[in-house]
Amino acid sequence: xxxxxxVDREINKVxxxxxxxxxxxxxxxxxxxxxxxxxxxxxxxxxxxxxxAPSHSLIMSQTCLNIKDTLNQIAFEHKELxxxxxxxxxxxxxxxxxxxxxxxxxxMSNDKNMDKINQVICEHFLRHxxxxxxxxxxxxxxxxxxxxxxxxxLELHRILEALKHKDLQPALIWANExxxxxxxxxSCLEFKLHRLKFIxxxxxxxxxxxxxxxxxxxxxxxxxxxxxxxxSLMGSLLFVHQGLENSPYSYLLDPYLWEDIADIFxxxxxxxxxxxxxxxxxxx
Numbered sequence: 490x491x492x493x494x495x496v497d498r499e500i501n502k503v504x505x506x507x508x509x510x511x512x513x514x515x516x517x518x519x520x521x522x523x524x525x526x527x528x529x530x531x532x533x534x535x536x537x538x539x540x541x542a543p544s545h546s547l548i549m550s551q552t553c554l555n556i557k558d559t560l561n562q563i564a565f566e567h568k569e570l571x572x573x574x575x576x577x578x579x580x581x582x583x584x585x586x587x588x589x590x591x592x593x594x595x596x597m598s599n600d601k602n603m604d605k606i607n608q609v610i611c612e613h614f615l616r617h618x619x620x621x622x623x624x625x626x627x628x629x630x631x632x633x634x635x636x637x638x639x640x641x642x643l644e645l646h647r648i649l650e651a652l653k654h655k656d657l658q659p660a661l662i663w664a665n666e667x668x669x670x671x672x673x674x675x676s677c678l679e680f681k682l683h684r685l686k687f688i689x690x691x692x693x694x695x696x697x698x699x700x701x702x703x704x705x706x707x708x709x710x711x712x713x714x715x716x717x718x719x720x721s722l723m724g725s726l727l728f729v730h731q732g733l734e735n736s737p738y739s740y741l742l743d744p745y746l747w748e749d750i751a752d753i754f755x756x757x758x759x760x761x762x763x764x765x766x767x768x769x770x771x772x773x
Contacts, residue, residue, distance in 0.1 A: 492584035499580040503573045510570060514563055521559055528552045607632055615642035616764075641762050645755070652751045657686050660754055667761060676757045680711045680718070681750055687722055688741050691729055698729045 528548055607630045614623035627634055651659045664671060664679040671678055690701035708719045728736035
């Protein structure tokens with residue numbers, strides 16, 4: 490309890506300093522603004538001449554000096570605030586022990602906990618498509634992981650790999666099979682997959698224009714939810730001959746759309762599987 494109170498005292502000191510800084514410097518800045526407005530009024534009332542009068546030059550010099558001094562003082566006080574914030578971190582280090590060795594020993598001495606740790610590690614390997622490593626770990630640790638648990642991870646990795654190579658078919662099949670569940674989550678995945686497929690057809694020029702037009706029938710189901718996007722895609726058909734890159738629809742060729750679809754698929758697939766988007770072992 491004493492440790493918490495010690496840290497709390499440091500935090501309160503910092504908060505008080507921030508509050509004082511805010512109140513004092515707010516008034517300082519307001520005074521500076523009034524000074525500038527006064528200077529502007531004096532200069533605007535001066536007669537139109539090619540050169541400023543000596544008195545006006547003096548006013549300008551004093552105003553600029555005042556601004557510089559004020560900003561230097563604010564910067565100095567702001568720097569001091571950072572020093573006070575660092576004291577909070579030092580107070581935490583001084584009052585709390587960050588040695589988790591004992592906790593880890595207790596966890597690893599329990600077979601049930603070790604099984605959970607091993608399962609998390611194994612699922613990390615499965616999530617990243619490292620099937621051989623995961624299988625080796627399962628054999629060495631004696632984990633009991635059902636094939637039905639492995640399959641979603643493998644399918645997730647397989648589809649992501651296909652998207653990296655700009656192969657939309659596996660993702661389209663998956664989205665079609667899970668359409669009802671995706672719609673329940675207001676997912677835009679299926680629409681964006683069809684959009685990329687449509688764009689890919691248009692990119693191939695006049696020879697694929699009819700195919701693109703036929704493929705556009707897939708957008709009928711999205712007419713209410715993605716009306717403007719569908720209209721834009723239909724408008725892009727007018728520029729097949731000259732190429733999308735030379736049209737108002739050149740943004741449809743942005744490589745980011747492929748990165749975006751991979752992120753959306755990962756997010757939606759993990760949501761349906763009840764998984765976090767990132768592995769618990771991911772390091773940033």
